Amino acid sequence: MRGQVSKPLFMITLLCAGSLMTTIICYVFDSNVEAQRPLPKKKSAPQPFDTCKGCSEVVNKALKRYSQTWKWQEENYKKFRSQLSSNCHGFDKAIITQANTPVGSKLAYDGDKKRTLQVTPEIFTTFIKENPFLNKKLDTCAVVGNGGILTNSSCGKMIDSAQFVIRCNLPPLQNGYEKHVGVKTDLVTANPSILVEKYGALMGRRRPFAESLRIYGNSLLLLPAFSYGYNTPVSLRAAYTTEDFESPAQAVFFNPDYLRNLSIFWRSQGLRAARLSTGIIMASLALEACTNVYLYGFWPFSNHPHALQTLTNHYYDDRKPRTVFHAMPVEFDLLLRLHTEGVLRLHLGECRPGEK
Numbered sequence: 543m544r545g546q547v548s549k550p551l552f553m554i555t556l557l558c559a560g561s562l563m564t565t566i567i568c569y570v571f572d573s574n575v576e577a578q579r580p581l582p583k584k585k586s587a588p589q590p591f592d593t594c595k596g597c598s599e600v601v602n603k604a605l606k607r608y609s610q611t612w613k614w615q616e617e618n619y620k621k622f623r624s625q626l627s628s629n630c631h632g633f634d635k636a637i638i639t640q641a642n643t644p645v646g647s648k649l650a651y652d653g654d655k656k657r658t659l660q661v662t663p664e665i666f667t668t669f670i671k672e673n674p675f676l677n678k679k680l681d682t683c684a685v686v687g688n689g690g691i692l693t694n695s696s697c698g699k700m701i702d703s704a705q706f707v708i709r710c711n712l713p714p715l716q717n718g719y720e721k722h723v724g725v726k727t728d729l730v731t732a733n734p735s736i737l738v739e740k741y742g743a744l745m746g747r748r749r750p751f752a753e754s755l756r757i758y759g760n761s762l763l764l765l766p767a768f769s770y771g772y773n774t775p776v777s778l779r780a781a782y783t784t785e786d787f788e789s790p791a792q793a794v795f796f797n798p799d800y801l802r803n804l805s806i807f808w809r810s811q812g813l814r815a816a817r818l819s820t821g822i823i824m825a826s827l828a829l830e831a832c833t834n835v836y837l838y839g840f841w842p843f844s845n846h847p848h849a850l851q852t853l854t855n856h857y858y859d860d861r862k863p864r865t866v867f868h869a870m871p872v873e874f875d876l877l878l879r880l881h882t883e884g885v886l887r888l889h890l891g892e893c894r895p896g897e898k
């Protein structure tokens with residue numbers, strides 16, 4: 543399989559160059575921590591296709607690096623994980639718990655720079671009691687991005703074979719998608735904008751939302767409740783809904799302190815983006831919590847690396863992100879670097895029976 547990778551990837555490079563980058567979709571993943579209001583017009587906000595100037599280089603690199611034989615490199619993994627955990631403490635602190643955030647704590651929002659919130663006893667009751675990763679020795683984790691590269695990939699079984707499966711932004715898993723993306727879910731993120739658009743911000747009937755969570759079983763529903771002010775009420779309503787409907791899923795909240803430190807960490811690695819994508823946040827968390835991290839559905843280009851067909855933006859729709867927050871090719875480049883260093887494994891293309 544690896545032997546087959548290089549030629550089509552080389553072709554895609556030519557293809558991209560030939561089509562003047564106009565078909566390249568730079569932004570694959572939605573962020574679940576992005577603002578719901580229109581992006582303030584900052585000069586620093588990149589335009590979607592401007593940031594793609596380097597796409598052919600990135601794809602070229604993907605060709606060269608991805609086709610090398612992959613091997614898990616314990617030294618590199620340990621080194622990277624220790625950097626990550628000493629700066630971000632994701633294992634203990636990525637998720638707000640009653641243990642790490644007592645009543646009276648002051649949360650400083652990572653998106654709304656000036657906003658803070660003092661934890662009241664009522665809000666405190668919505669926090670999970672203790673760290674969900676504690677006493678769990680996670681060997682393999684799959685982080686499933688929602689990229690169109692998963693379409694018809696037959697990766698479902700392989701994804702589901704991981705001990706812990708992380709998914710982004712309440713993705714659909716039924717009606718034929720199972721075969722390609724799997725169904726097992728241990729943690730799923732939710733962008734408040736989905737709750738607003740699809741479930742009326744949970745201001746009216748909440749049953750449809752509660753029912754939509756069934757496919758995720760007893761997973762953690764991770765919300766960026768304290769990233770922007772308007773995320774908070776709707777995220778709390780999501781938590782009340784899971785409780786009131788006795789949903790097996792449990793709402794948990796991102797610690798804004800973690801998100802801020804993670805953003806600083808990735809900046810130190812060369813990533814300059816207004817916001818990190820959910821994909822890279824979850825990959826980072828997985829690196830702290832699990833020994834073997836496999837990434838699926840991460841491919842920020844508009845053509846399939848093997849078969850070269852045009853890809854949709856997500857495996858379930860072709861909706862483009864509304865706002866331009868992320869630097870996907872740069873994120874991808876960093877993840878590819880970790881792949882070549884044997885720190886994690888990016889999975890591109892189709893899955894075959896027996897492949898690991």
Ligand SMILES: *[C@@H]1O[C@H](CO)[C@@H](O)[C@H](O)[C@H]1NC(C)=O
Nearest residue numbers: 629630631632635799800803
């Ligand atoms: C984030 O960084 C600050 C400053 O270095 C530190 O005090 C804080 O403990 C860090 N938070 C987490 C969750 O790592």
Ligand SMILES: *[C@@H]1O[C@H](CO)[C@@H](O)[C@H](O)[C@H]1NC(C)=O
Nearest residue numbers: 690693694695851852853854
């Ligand atoms: C995926 O496979 C189905 C069934 O074979 C086919 O109808 C569909 O066109 C394929 N989609 C893509 C994007 O290749």
